[in-house]
Amino acid sequence: MPQNIHDLTTPALLIDRAALEHNLDTMSRALPGARLRPHVKAHKCSALARRQFERGHRGFTCATIRELEGLAAAGLGEDLLLANEIVDPRQTARIGRLLEQGARVLVAVDSAATIDAAATGGVREVLIDINVGLPRCGCAPEQAGGLAELARARGLEVRGVMGYEGHAVGIDDRAKREALCGDAMEKLASAHRAVGGDIVSAGGTGTFDCNAVASEIQAGSYALMDTAYAKLGLDFRQALFVWSTIVSVSDSYAVADCGLKSLGMDHGNPTIDDAAIWFCSDEHTTFAPAVSVEPGARIRVLPAHVDPTVAYHEAFHLVEGDAVIDRWPIDLRGW
């Protein structure tokens, strides 16, 4: 493993250790222990999950079965939530096998089909997933009680509800964000009354400090952050960078060796300090630097969206200044 960031093959994902630790510590103070169920989809890295576990968060949220399997393989499977719908019993059987191996996995269901797949595949515990305003998975709040009954009739333990206010978490204006979150959580609370159980799972980095209904918050992006979440002015620091080499310099622009295959682009272009981004192509970012730059110089590029950026890379490099302290495989990728 290279000892210095200038020895890394670029593009490379860097995590600034001080920023990461600030973020993990800040969140752990706000939401200690089981009040936070960190979402691993943002980092897909069991080594980073272990740092969250060591701070007292023993349960994790996952978006894929591969994430469940990877956490269990890393010894972090004592209290997992799959916050996603699985409708194929051959897939829920993968969860059944994890349970046989000693993991504990709670699975979201939102329909008769997902309840059937859960029961058939050997899942034991479920949450009823409620649509609280984001048009994605989740049943209507008024269907929740009936689905809970159906799940219990199929022998599943219904431990409560979940409902992700994804339409609220990214709103810059704090008052609007809080209002949208409040409306969403009213729906979730109403569904919870019909369902019962001890878990009300919801929330994200944008609502971690204003969601007063959830018993546990599923935040994930707070650990590494991105430029989209930075606009909210939360007390989390940018800890993730794409380390890149300037490979070509022209009169009016320069070209770095990171592009569409190392940066998630759905939130738009990345950011480079003291520079205007022109465009990204597969392996390049063309930008206009404010000061003169030379080929061979290395720069930090800030991703607009953490999750789909991380999913392109094999590993994080944990850094302190120019020193590379550790290499963490991004071992939870894929499906």
Next chain:
Amino acid sequence: MPQNIHDLTTPALLIDRAALEHNLDTMSRALPGARLRPHVKAHKCSALARRQFERGHRGFTCATIRELEGLAAAGLGEDLLLANEIVDPRQTARIGRLLEQGARVLVAVDSAATIDAAATGGVREVLIDINVGLPRCGCAPEQAGGLAELARARGLEVRGVMGYEGHAVGIDDRAKREALCGDAMEKLASAHRAVGGDIVSAGGTGTFDCNAVASEIQAGSYALMDTAYAKLGLDFRQALFVWSTIVSVSDSYAVADCGLKSLGMDHGNPTIDDAAIWFCSDEHTTFAPAVSVEPGARIRVLPAHVDPTVAYHEAFHLVEGDAVIDRWPIDLRGW
């Protein structure tokens, strides 16, 4: 390996065998043998490159050193071009090692720094990379002769020029596309006169049949295609699909299990037949189907941009109808 597409874990990348073979055959008729130097960045798959090789295209274009290394390891390294700038001699030394192992690699240079890195790392043959209108890598045409002299003075063999008309390849209007390509190739021809050598490497899928200057065309997307290139009306068929399961259905929309981590998003949303796409999130695509759908149904999702879609996946599944004929690892990912 599953024998039927309904047994695949989703999301999964499918290649329609008939469409792929049509595309490979059509291009091989238009540009036989060395007239085509297929770009592997679009598919990052040595098994697919082998199908191109078997059709007589023994040289390949690469965007990364990992692509060079992977092709060489697969026995496809007899005539490789790295159509990208490398300014770090520790990276060009990776190419030097490939040459010692018997591969042949031609490397693009566009500055004194990249020439120095090439010579220091053990590269033997270069092309002068010319900016023909796309603001990315490449020197100004009038600098080409001087750089060729510099390269020769450093002991490098200068085999010619390259210049990618990337600003032209995606223009829908054929007359405009041809005009832009023509202007770009005038610049490249002028640089070639100053540089010498037998190679003029340029072109892409959008200009493969109108570029009259290049001695070899670097097209890559034609093999698999995407919805952006489909707008050009070329005789290549959509061969790439993201195979997905519908995991949740509401009154007005449905949710498939592919999203920002299985689809390159820089060209916009994917396409689903008989449906309107609402939005993609990390592991989901929300869409309004024209006809009623059920949870558990599987659908083909058409990516907007092939290259950054492929880079998220571990393998292609070659299919004929519902039968899975082969699994091809996407072995050239990373850097």
